[in-house]
Amino acid sequence: MSTGSESGGAIEPTNVQSSAEVTASGASDLPALGDGMDTPADLPAERSGRIVDVIADAMTFTLVIVRLATAAVAMRHLSQAVKGAYSYVEDCAKTVDGLADVAASLAVDDSVTSSHHDAAATMRESLAFADALAEEAAEMATEFDNAARDHESDYGDVNEAMQAGPYDVAEREWYSNR
Structure with missing residues (x-):
């Protein structure tokens, strides 16, 4: 099951993706939940x-x-x-x-x-x-x-x-x- 829509083989980042999925999508500047963020207030x-x-x-x-x-x-x-x-x-x-x-x-x-x-x-x-x-x-x-x-x-x-x-x-x- 994919958590984002696929376009050209890349997975678009969403706020429910794992760190590996975010990195695979080429958008490593978007932090995924659990990557050093303890509270929702730390979200971008x-x-x-x-x-x-x-x-x-x-x-x-x-x-x-x-x-x-x-x-x-x-x-x-x-x-x-x-x-x-x-x-x-x-x-x-x-x-x-x-x-x-x-x-x-x-x-x-x-x-x-x-x-x-x-x-x-x-x-x-x-x-x-x-x-x-x-x-x-x-x-x-x-x-x-x-x-x-x-x-x-x-x-x-x-x-x-x-x-x-x-x-x-x-x-x-x-x-x-x-």
């Missing part, structure tokens, strides 16, 4: 690429949380908008039924009044779908909130450690085949 200073990676990772971490929170807010607004439409449609159905009753009291043809009552009934049937949609949107908002909370809980400490730690982490490519 940051490389400039790591700073960019850490900042990019921190931004990605933050963006994920912000996007999840934004999605939760959007779903709450959708739920409220659907509930508002629900209320409007219910009012319309009542109005149409009332107009049909007034028309019936004025001896308007039964086919006209029954068509109005049918239209009001159709409006009320759609309310069940609207109510289900509003409930689903509210549940999705809660799920987005939970996802943001869980993401922060799962990766917040890792994100903080990556930003605060002076150590080099393995390149992303190292993790890609794991």
Whole structure:
């Protein structure tokens, strides 16, 4: 098993290689753990690429949380908008039924009044779908909130450690085949 990616027969150095592997890679200026270093504080200073990676990772971490929170807010607004439409449609159905009753009291043809009552009934049937949609949107908002909370809980400490730690982490490519 190789601890680094191979290119042209050389093994690229990582922070988990033995002294022999580091030397074989031609990068003897990079100390491996255990080569005269007793504590992690003795590890080499940051490389400039790591700073960019850490900042990019921190931004990605933050963006994920912000996007999840934004999605939760959007779903709450959708739920409220659907509930508002629900209320409007219910009012319309009542109005149409009332107009049909007034028309019936004025001896308007039964086919006209029954068509109005049918239209009001159709409006009320759609309310069940609207109510289900509003409930689903509210549940999705809660799920987005939970996802943001869980993401922060799962990766917040890792994100903080990556930003605060002076150590080099393995390149992303190292993790890609794991």
